[in-house]
Every structure is written in C-alpha cells, then in structure tokens.
Amino acid sequence: MAKYALRAVALGYLMFLLVIPTGLIFWKTFSAGIGPFFEALTSPSALHAFQVTLIVAVWAVVLNTIFGVGTALLLVRRQFPGKRVLNLLVDLPVAVSPVVVGLALILVYGAFSPAGAALAKVGIQIIFSLPGMVLATVFVSLPLVVRAIAPVLEELGTDQEQAALTLGANPIQTFVRITLPGIRWALGYGIVLCLARSLGEYGAVAVVSGRIVDQTQTLTLFVEERFTNFEEGQAYAASVALALIAVVSLLLTKLLRPKEDR
Amino acid sequence: MTTTVVPAGAAAPAGPGQPEKVPVSAGRRQHRAGTAIGLGTAIIYLSLIVLIPLAAVVWKGAGRGPGFFWDAITTPEAKSTLLLTVGASMLVAVLNLVLGTLIAWVLVRDSFPGKTIVDTLIDLPFALPTIVAGLVLLTLYGPKSPLGINLAYQRSGVVVALLFVTLPFVVRTVQPVLLELDRDMEQAAASLGAGPWLTFRRIILPNLLPAMISGTALAFARAIAEYGSTVLISGNIPFKTQVASVQIVSQIESDNMAGAAAVATVLLVVALVVLLTLDLIQRWGARRG
The missing domain is CATH 1.20.5 (Single alpha-helices involved in coiled-coils or other helix-helix interfaces)
Known part of the structure; x- marks a missing residue:
C-alpha cells in the first residue's frame, strides 16, 4: 500500500511539474500543424538568432574543450603547489548566478572600464557584441569538459603513457595515440554537455549582449523578446526548437555517459 | 626523502613519484x-x-567600505528582494529534500512500466534552457492556464519555477547511494522486529543523509542564483515577486552598477559558503563511508 502511495506522489509531482507543462508547449506549437512552426523558425530574425547562437556556442565549446583537456591533464597527471585551489576555482562558475557573470564582465570589459576603453581604442568592442557573449558562455560552461574527463583520466592510470614514453614516443604522440583514445567517450560526453549549456544559456548572455534585435539576439533571447511582444506563436516555435535540442543532447549524454562496463 | 613515502591515494597512480621512472x-x-x-x-x-x-x-x-555596502543591500527594495530570494530558496530546498529523496526511492526500489523514461526525464530541467522552462511553466500555470491555476506574478509562481530547475539535484545525489546500499542491514533490522518506518529512520536515513544534504545544498545554491526561469513568471514586481537576480538586471539596465554589484556580492558570498560547505560534507561523508 505504502509502495503505491509513494509511487503516486512521485509520479504525480513529476507529471505536474515536468511532463504536462513541457508536453503542452509541444501541443500548442503543433496543434495548428507543422507549417506555422517552420514558418516561424525561418523568419529573418529567427534565422539570424540561430546563426548568432551557433557562432557563440561553437566558440565557447572550442575554447572550453582546449582548456578542459589541458586543465584535466594538469589536475590529474601533474603535481604542483596550489592544486586544491585550482580544483575549487574550476568549480566556481557553477555556483555563480548567470546574472552576476554578466555584471562581472560588464564591469571589466565595458566601455567605462579601463580595459574596455583601451580595447575600444584599438577597435575591439567586447560588451554588447559577440566577444562578450562568447566570454559569458565560456564562463557558465567552464567546468563541464574538465569534470567529464578528469575521473576517466584518473581511472586510466599512467602505465600505458609511461610505456609509450620509454619506447621513444614524444609527449604529443603519447597524447594523440594513447591518452586521447582512452578519454574519447568522456570527452564526447563533456562536449555535448558544454554545447547544450552554451546553446541554451540565457541570463549571462542577456546581460552582456544588450539584447539588440537582429544583431546580438540569440535563440533564447528571441524567445523572451517575442513572448513579451505578444508574438506567442514565434516564442513557442523557438522554445520547441530549443527543447528538441535539449532532448537530443540529453539522449546523447545518456549514450556517452562513462559506465563501468565500457 | 618524501618521495619514498607511498601516496595514500593508491587509486590515483599519478603520484609525485611517477615521473622519476623516466630515466x-x-x-x-x-x-x-x-x-x-x-x-x-x-x-x-x-x-x-x-x-x-x-x-x-x-x-x-x-570596495567603498562596509558602511556603503550595508546601505546598498538594506535599501527597502534590495532588502525585500534578498529576503524573498533566500526565503523562496529555503522553501524550495526543503521541498526538494523530501520530494527528491522520495523520487530517488521510487526510482530505485519500485518498478513499474516506463521507469527508464521517467528516470531519463529527471535530467530534463538541466538540459532545457531556463527561459524555455519559464515559458513552459507559464503555459500551464499562467493567465491562460488550461487548469485554471494562475500563478503568474505571484510568489508561488517563483517557487514553482525554482522547483522545476532544481529538481535533479537531490534525486541525482541520493539515487546512486541508494543503489549501493546493502540490503542485508535492512533485512537484519526487519528480522529483529523493526517496522518499515523504524528501519527507514534508523538504518536507511543515516546512510543517505550526506547525499541528501549535498543535494539540498546544491538545490539551494541554484535557487539563489536562478534568473531565466523566474523572469517571465515573476513579472518582476518590486516588493512582491522580484528575486535577487532579476533585481540585479533591472539595476544594470538603469545604470546603477554599484547597487547591482552590492546585491551580486551577497549572492557570491552565499555561493562560496555553499561550495565550501559541500566540500566539508563530502569529506564528512567519505569519513563515515
């Protein structure tokens, strides 16, 4: 009896918090057929938002993958003073509010700061343009790649790497031939997590982008702007597109998640 | 001399002694x-x-001294916004503690058709962009709600949005611990005449406690920091539904950077305290385990 009561409470809660609301936007979007959905997503503004989102996300993923692999190698393979501090610093971005991320970047790279003014003199604008949005996205997705590969690196051990080195392989060959194949699933997992987070980031990007329609508007900002301007159909269509990306990345991470039997 | 000492973490072979083997x-x-x-x-x-x-x-x-800082975070608006944020986050954390543990329990100990799908769905709030989460909730609990429940521009709407985005934390920290839990102890307790409630309280709960607290702390930290999902449903009404992150954005937009930074500093301090507490809990849990 208690078993069924617990099951009912758990499933009921999930139904009303998660399943029905998410299902409802799919239903609202597709109830008029698939035509309006595509029409809304192929408007010039929507296409531009797609493009901006993709550029920002790809930059963020590339930067964080390079940083992530390097830092994971440092944290797991090397010994240096201050290792615990670096470990804590890598996790810090998870706990920071996206809005604070935006504010922080404006204070340092905005037009009224010394760094921002100096950069503006040589013609580089960070805030209210793409570089700032990339920085904000990098910030919020920073730990994902590191945390995905560090445990796998640790489990892998150094035996094979040592063997390769004693057999005359240089560090780059060792990394490409031995380490990289060992962590490839975890790396894929980290990259998918990072990409999903980057495509869906809203708060930090909202603050640093200045929300300029057709210029710095990403897909998430498009959703908010259309919704507040009573263009609900377009907001729902873009939301469904983002939700589909989320579902695909969720399934991909399930496939790639490191398991003991792999 | 210290290199002769075998490192305690034998599971991590990347000890400092390793590179010396390269001749x-x-x-x-x-x-x-x-x-x-x-x-x-x-x-x-x-x-x-x-x-x-x-x-x-x-x-x-x-930077301008504690007096300025204190004044900036105790203006009537900042004060009400911080109190609401902390209050709502605490409520959300407690609800997550109970319901998250319950969901983890059902996912581990119960079996029913479609359980794998439910298990996958738990991660959806992490994958879904926060603004979409807000829109999704507003569709069911907004002015045009098909259920006739309108939580838009209400504090309860903020709580529901925070519950949505924090759902996975407790479930995903408690679930693995529950899976690993040895059932022998429970059976021993039951054979000695303990009822299900007593077994849960004396045997299972103490084992789950570190994970439950970690998950709750994570959910609390996330709730304090949350912006995207609350922005649409809260309607940003000062003194009523305005949470800290939303207030920071409106301060930035009205060019009051010092005021925004003061409230942001409070959020940062809370985040740091939670991170450090989690570090302590993990070590406590490791010592108990």
Missing part, C-alpha cells in the same frame, strides 16, 4: 616546463574570464 633527465625537465606552461595558461584563462571579473564585482559592491 632521461631532459625528459624530466621538459615535463616540469610542460606543467609550468600549462598551469600558466590555465591561470591566465581563469583570471581573464572568471577571477578578475568576479573580483571587480566585489570591489564595486564592497
């Missing part, structure tokens, strides 16, 4: 140089993107 001293020098270059790059990257900007927030918020 070539040039290789060792290269190894050291590699560490230095890598570390330098990582520190520059972290500094430019994370550390200097966060330091700038604290400097802007609290």
